[in-house]
Each structure stands twice: as structure tokens, then as C-alpha cells.
Amino acid sequence: MRQTWTSLRKPWRTFWDAHSTLRRALYPLIWLPTGIVFTQFFYTVKSVSGRSMQPTLNPDTSPWRDLVLFDRFSIRTLRKYERGDIVALASPIDSKLLVKRIVALGGDTVKTLPPHPDAEVRIPPGHVWVEGDEPFHSEDSNTFGPVPLALIDSKLIWIVWPQQRFGPLLTPSEPDPKAPRGPSWRLEKAAMERAQWRNSRVTTVQQRLSPPDELDTEVVV
């Protein structure tokens, strides 16, 4: 056993001693696991495709796909879900990753948009209502209903590219009425109006934490 081990180890050693450049080039790869776990638990950069979040993401004026920074820490570890957050979630109907905005949380009542059969929906506990900012090019809760919180993967916090929109994602606020009314002012105003319209369709309730139920066979990790 020991002999086989040494006989295997020797050519391995001689190989790496002979190719020091290769060794130096490949050495950083041993830190790959740490890097992957960092992206799984903290931050990750992804590009957004599709027009369902227009005009917040991928606006028509931009020739590129948006490159954005997602925060997994506040979702996976802190479990902070708020109305108005843009999140990445696995689609319940084909498991692909979607980028949508949280409109309502568990317990809220939402006025739905056309594809949905009911006029109003009460969100069950542990679920959220997600919608795209562009209601007509979006496959969202209006087609598949409320989604469980466990499908939410990460939260969008920063736009990395294109450069003119580089910066954190801000919550929309009323633009200064005295400022000159240029295109950026109008964009800000439109974003504010969309947020108000979104909020007007939701009847919120104070969140109640339900006591943990013991009727599960839980896998303790």
C-alpha cells in the first residue's frame, strides 16, 4: 500500500518540479472552492437578460445587457425580504432564474393584473407576490401566483454596467419640483409614479411570525 503510494507520488513530484511555470499558473486554482462559496453566501455578479424589468433594468436606450451585483447574504442568512426589493428567484414553472420585484409579502392582499383569474389575492404566509416592472412583457406572479420565499435566491443591490447607470439601486423618491425638468427628472418622476401605483394595489398587514411547527421531518444540516 505504502509502496504504491510512493511510486505514484514520485512521477507526480518530478512532473511538477520540471514545470514550475505551469505550477505557478495553476496554483491559484486551489482557492477556487473559497471563491465559489463566497459567491454562494455573499455577493455575485450576473448579467440580466430580457425586458421584464424595463425601464429599471435593460432600458431600451442601453445597447448592452445590464451587469448587476446580487446580494445573497441578506437573503440566505439574514432572511430580509422587503416590498420593493428586486430579487432573483427560480421560476416555479421551469426552475430558471428570473429577476423580479417583490410587490407584496405574506398576509398582504394584492389587486392582480390581467392574466390572473382572480381580481384580488391574499398572499399565504411564507410566500411573496413578485412582478416585473414592465407588466406586459413579464412572466410573474400574475401567471403563476404567489411564490414561496425559498425560491428567492438573492437581492439586486448594485448596477455595475453600463457605466452611466453605475451605482446602487435606489428606492424611488419624489424628484425636486423646482429642479429643471430634463430627461433624468422625468425618469425619476416616472419611477416614483410606478412605485406609488404598485403600492396602491397592495393592502399590507403587520407581519406576524407564526410559531415553528413540529410536524415536519426536518433534515438537520
Add this chain to the structure above:
Amino acid sequence: MSGSRLANAARTFARRIRDNPDEVLNLATRVAKSSALATLHVVNAVCVAHLFANHVGWINMVDGPSMLPTMSVSGEWVLENKMIKPQNVQRGDLVTYLSPLDPSRIVCKRVVGLPGDIICVDPTGELAPSTEHVIIPRNHVWLSGDNAAMSRDSRVYGPVSMALIKGKLVARVWPLSRITVFRNNFDYID
């Protein structure tokens, strides 16, 4: 005797520090650097274990009454296979998934219905009228605990999206007297 030896050694060491402080500084730097690197290697090894546990498989403890009599309430360890495609689960498989009610819990239930199946929500009529039937939508499964009386499952929260399924139970490995490979023993009645 040994005390004077120790004192001697200390004196020699003190002299060495006094005579060539650079060498000592170098030594301290080297020790600090190598211990930092060692810590990083340990962190890296933990990350490797985490990735293995999350994407290949691991032995986990299961806990709770909902899977009686297949699994007892506590103290059992099971081997979990994470290299599965949720699209390929079969009726009768034991799967683990993130609870649709609480995202921080991973729970284990049995697959009863696949997309397209028509399922009677609760034949006993306790949680829903016994005449209520649902068609399972695309990419969803119907999950149910073996101990129906003490289980929160699809009868409560409806069909579960396959995106929530994380793994499949392969075998029970502890206690040794109850080692079992979980075979799919689903019976079809014609």
C-alpha cells in the same frame, strides 16, 4: 537542575534577541505568514466540504414525526444524494426540499404525484373536502409524509415547485441495526 537549564536557555534566547533583532523579526513575520496561510487552507478545506455536501452528497440527521414508520422521530442518519435532476424524480422517491412555509428549513417527504397527475387533496376530508381534486401543474410535484396524521405537506401548501427539491434520500446509515437502502416500493393498482 532543569530549572537552571531553562533559565540558561531563556538567557541565551534573550541574548540572541538583543544581538540580532532583525533575525527575530524575520522569524516572527515568517511564523505569522505561515499561520495565516494555514488558516486560509483550513477555510478552503471547509469550503470544499461544503461544496461536496451541497452538490454531491452527505450524511445528515433527520428529525421529526412526519415520516413514521419509514424514519423514526429522531436519532437517524441518512445518506443524501444531491446529484439529482428534480425533473427525474419518480413517484415513491424520498426527496428533500426547502419548506415552502419556512425557507430556512429543509424537509423530507415522499413524492406522490408528478406533473399532470390528478390528486385527491385529502381523502380523509380533514384538511380539505374529500371531493377536492387538483391537477398538478408543470414543474411541480405532490409531496406527502408517510405519517399523514402528523405531517404538513402538499395537503397544506399545495403542489411544490421542483426548483425547491434539493436531494434524494439513498439509505439510512445509522443506527446500525436499521441500515436500509430506500428502494422505490411504490405500488400501482390497476
